Amino acid sequence: MKRIAVDAMGGDYAPKAIVEGVNQALADFSDIEIILYGDETKIRQHLTATERVRVVHTDEKINSDDEPAKAIRKKKQASMVLAAKAVKEGEADAILSAGNTGALLAAGLFVVGRIKGIDRPGLLSTLPTRDGHGFDMLDLGANAESTAKHLHQYAILGAFYAKNVRGIEYPRVGLLNNGTEESKGDPLRKETYQLLATDSSINFIGNIEARELLNSVADVIVADGFTGNAVLKTIEGTALSIMGQLKTAINAGGLRAKLGALLLKPSLKHLKKTLDYSDAGGAVLFGLKAPVVKAHGSSDAKSIVSTIRQIRTMLDTDVVGQSVQEFSKEEE
Template identity: 40%
Template sequence: MQPTKLTLALDMMGGDHGPHTTIPAALAAVCEFPELHLILCGDEAILTEQLKLHGVFPHPQLTLHPSTQVVTMADKPAVALRSKRNSSMRVALDLVEKGEVQACVSAGNTGALIAMAHYVLKMLNGIDRPALISTLPSLDSTPVYMLDLGATVNSDADTLFQFAVMGAVMAEEVIGISKPKVALLNMGEEEIKGSDQIKRASMLLSECNDINYIGYIEGNDIFSGKADVVVCDGFVGNVALKTCEGVAKLILRRFETSIKDRVTAQLFGWMIKPFIKSLYQGVNPDHYNGASLIGLRGIVVKSHGNATKDAFLSAIRQAVREVERQVPAKIKDRLEHVLIDKA
């Protein structure tokens, strides 16, 4: 049975910083969403101590759900799945499966989260493998969805086709784009280029009237706004994402250093400060934190392991949006119309 109010489970112990990040983010979230209730999964003593330090224990929008184990970043997925059934990550996923919460958010071990979510929540009919999807900034100010970002390293043509369908649903339902433009990430725009699975996926998408498929795009066009949804396998997507984040941080640091080194900039800093803040907000990876693990029978949002408070808060916001727009149900409906009928 689904809860009657907006309720999320948080893996409070996951990530590089654990409760030192997740507690402040949870408190910010319940302030931002008065209707939100959070189930905090983790070590009860540690969480209680942290909440008391913030002067908010007990809190009417927060409930502690004890767990005795933690999935570390070094844990292998199979080992975590088998031996850490009472971890904060597993407990949060179990709450989704039981219908006690509508989604869970974790900054923990990505491989373990994917394995546990796949095992606990199961896949939607018509979907073979899950995908990690997230938004990236673009030149026309409309975010771009990109998937897969690392859930499925090797993807055949059918899987890429399924990813495209799910990505289109996310763009339509979460961002509100009508008939989103879907493209396959490739080494060139020409039809003759790319691997066999890319070419076959392109053929499948071209034959699907329900997907607004525009063909191939190259890596330098990910942020151009040519496509609303960029589809690739998990290996390519993860490398591309990490490269983009690194370049964004490099540009910001170089820009800040350049500004500080110039006397004129120091004199007129009050004038250019709003510009710098706007630039930073536009490309700061923290504001795009929160990759959704889609294709499952429940909502799971993965935060960066080294997430700050603001970054983890962004992941919570993403989970709230997906709950409000009933994303798994919308994907299921589209699958019944496109994939199952196609089969």
């Protein structure tokens, strides 16, 4: 049985969306147990599942505007902190939260702990592509600055994730850069390129430009956290903008536009699904001793189910355990 600790109080629509997602996940997956941390009275208002779930009550929670490290140190009884402690103490196998991203990163580092040999865990997420295949990208903001060694480790971690969680036998790894030529980029990108090119354990395919990311040119994209976070938000914002502009154009186009939209409804639904990142699950703080997964702050029940499915696959394939073994070999 896979035990997942869930911060029920994190996110824009908590605890309702979180608990509704848990209800559905328990119905879909018979091999999981959920521990919900938060205000029991508020949680019980939405909890319909009665088996394989329990609630640990706490009145304390970490707010979106709390300073991350300080909040983890001072709010010892916060729902997120208690969930992280459950993982550290072996009461749960993984933690899920849609709350304060910085606080979850701090809880992952200071409570769960990083894998020996990993200098800086990276934030990894699966992003959509035009053909629906998707790609994994890290770091998406766990670290504002990185060295070439850190980016090399992200490539190894990303390839591990793509192989074990997404079932890609020999993932293509690309380095996000401002050109495809080997000579392109700043000193960080050039040094990273050489490290990746000489690592025979990685299927490194070279530099990738940002405009090609949604064309399935690679299975794993490596970037520093500052750049990766900016790219992530650009992709999210562009997808929302395209759908918004399309809806506005249809509404303003009169009867002819509405009839056209009706005929194109199946195609438009497919377009929306292609641009929808909620099916892929959450962002994984990869490089820690257990799965620590951040759902989007605006997650609805569907997104929570997808994130629990993702965690379930991570536990099934023991991707974290395999990462521990791999980096232990490197240390030796």
